Amino acid sequence: MRPSVNRPPTPDARLDREKEPSVLEIINIKLIESGEKERLMELLRERLIECGWKDEMKALCRAFVKKKGRNNVTVDDLVHVIMPKGRASIPDSVKAELLQRIRTFLVSAAV
Amino acid sequence: MSAPNEDTMSSQLSSHFFGDLLDSIIVDVASECHRIARLGLDRNLEEEEEELRLSAQARVRVADPSNSGEANSKYVVDIFGQSHPAIASEIFECMNCGRSIMAGRFAPHLEKCMGKGRKARLKATRSSTAAQNRYSRGSPVSSYSPYSNSTSTSRLSNGTPGVGGEEYSNGTLEEP
Numbered sequence: 531m532r533p534s535v536n537r538p539p540t541p542d543a544r545l546d547r548e549k550e551p552s553v554l555e556i557i558n559i560k561l562i563e564s565g566e567k568e569r570l571m572e573l574l575r576e577r578l579i580e581c582g583w584k585d586e587m588k589a590l591c592r593a594f595v596k597k598k599g600r601n602n603v604t605v606d607d608l609v610h611v612i613m614p615k616g617r618a619s620i621p622d623s624v625k626a627e628l629l630q631r632i633r634t635f636l637v638s639a640a641v
Numbered sequence: 642m643s644a645p646n647e648d649t650m651s652s653q654l655s656s657h658f659f660g661d662l663l664d665s666i667i668v669d670v671a672s673e674c675h676r677i678a679r680l681g682l683d684r685n686l687e688e689e690e691e692e693l694r695l696s697a698q699a700r701v702r703v704a705d706p707s708n709s710g711e712a713n714s715k716y717v718v719d720i721f722g723q724s725h726p727a728i729a730s731e732i733f734e735c736m737n738c739g740r741s742i743m744a745g746r747f748a749p750h751l752e753k754c755m756g757k758g759r760k761a762r763l764k765a766t767r768s769s770t771a772a773q774n775r776y777s778r779g780s781p782v783s784s785y786s787p788y789s790n791s792t793s794t795s796r797l798s799n800g801t802p803g804v805g806g807e808e809y810s811n812g813t814l815e816e817p
Binding site: 553554557558561567570571574575578584587588591592595600601603604605608609611612613616617620625628629632633636637 | 651652654655656657658659660661662663664665666667668669670671672673674675678679681683
């Protein structure tokens with residue numbers, strides 16, 4: 531039986547026990563468990579809709595779909611279409627607001 | 642006052658998590674657009690033109706008499722291959738008068754039942770006839786009306802649609 535090429539090797543339990551969760555992972559878990567990550571996502575979503583960012587991204591997608599043909603498009607394609615422009619075109623005010631919220635959370639989580 | 646190291650660490654972390662959130666949202670938007678694209682929910686102009694052209698072609702093919710094949714070329718065949726009689730023959734009850742009416746004769750029936758017939762006029766509400774009298778008496782000039790006999794305001798003439806049309810039969814009702 532041919533082994534699946536993409537499958538990562540089964541993690542060895544012995545080696546795993548020695549790894550500590552990174553700071554990033556700890557904070558991520560705290561974000562999720564407290565519900566703050568969900569709230570931040572909703573806030574960001576709302577701000578991005580308000581400022582027209584989502585519409586811009588949808589327009590990019592539509593243009594791509596028109597070019598490639600609607601049945602030939604994959605989600606991956608569209609992600610690659612909007613990722614660069616998407617990350618770059620966030621309004622400063624939105625970014626600042628979210629960063630502030632996250633920083634506040636970090637302080638309160640007091641890692 | 643926090644040390645500069647902490648600030649850098651904090652802002653790096655914040656940026657990391659912000660990027661995380663942003664990536665999730667980008668994937669969501671891409672997924673949504675993908676769904677709209679694949680389900681054809683987007684009113685894409687180019688596709689519409691294509692579909693309009695195809696439907697125009699189909700219509701030509703359907704209207705083409707040589708296609709019917711049957712002796713009776715009056716009946717057009719629909720997309721399921723069924724042919725329908727020219728006049729709809731289902732029978733149901735009129736909601737105004739309660740009589741049994743054939744579907745294909747329903748519109749003319751409604752005209753008589755609700756509107757322009759002599760008998761229907763007697764059923765008309767007081768307010769509408771009052772309104773009609775108001776307009777006809779208040780008019781300073783009995784101007785040109787292509788449809789009605791201008792001596793009589795109580796008789797609805799041919800061609801004016803239903804009760805509402807009576808108000809205009811003398812052509813005197815002005816736009817505000």
